[in-house]
Amino acid sequence: MNQLPKLPSCEYRVELEDANSFGCRHQRLFAPGHRVTASICLTCKLRSSVCEEPRSIDEVKNPKKVPSLAKRGWNLTKALTTFVSDGCQTLREEDYQTRLQICDTCARRREDHCLECGCRLSLKARGRAFRCPLGKWPTETQVNIKEEQ
Numbered sequence: 001m002n003q004l005p006k007l008p009s010c011e012y013r014v015e016l017e018d019a020n021s022f023g024c025r026h027q028r029l030f031a032p033g034h035r036v037t038a039s040i041c042l043t044c045k046l047r048s049s050v051c052e053e054p055r056s057i058d059e060v061k062n063p064k065k066v067p068s069l070a071k072r073g074w075n076l077t078k079a080l081t082t083f084v085s086d087g088c089q090t091l092r093e094e095d096y097q098t099r100l101q102i103c104d105t106c107a108r109r110r111e112d113h114c115l116e117c118g119c120r121l122s123l124k125a126r127g128r129a130f131r132c133p134l135g136k137w138p139t140e141t142q143v144n145i146k147e148e149q
């Protein structure tokens with residue numbers, strides 16, 4: 001149990017075994033492992049905002065790790081090779097936005113990064129050949145591909 005100073009109540013806060021931090025279920029809270037300290041909670045404005053799909057308690061207690069630097073480097077190399085093989089084709093703006101909107105609702109998004117592959121989403125979502133590692137993006141046949149010049 002936490003022995004930290006009394007905090008304003010928050011439905012998104014999860015008590016952890018670690019006495020120095022809490023878990024946060026609010027999707028807009030970006031912190032490693034969804035961990036927050038008492039001082040973050042004290043100044044947090046999110047507790048009065050509605051989070052329609054809070055993280056599950058299990059996700060907060062057992063957060064997935066971001067891929068290691070080596071793994072991210074390997075993922076990036078593979079992705080770039082595929083992109084170049086595809087002629088460096090990019091998507092139309094509306095299809096690019098469709099991908100990003102899907103990422104917006106994904107628990108694996110942290111700001112501009114995907115925790116699943118470690119890639120930067122604003123770049124990755126542009127390339128026709130790139131894929132969501134969880135298969136959430138529309139497939140090529142569903143996406144309107146930019147006309148070849």
Ligand code: SF4
Pocket residue numbers: 010011012013014022023024025026029036040041042044045046047
């Ligand atoms: S960081 Fe904000 S939303 Fe998260 S548990 Fe603390 S007060 Fe609640």
Ligand code: SF4
Pocket residue numbers: 102103106107108109113114115116117131132133134135136137
């Ligand atoms: S690329 Fe896929 S897994 Fe990553 S944040 Fe977007 S939807 Fe989620």
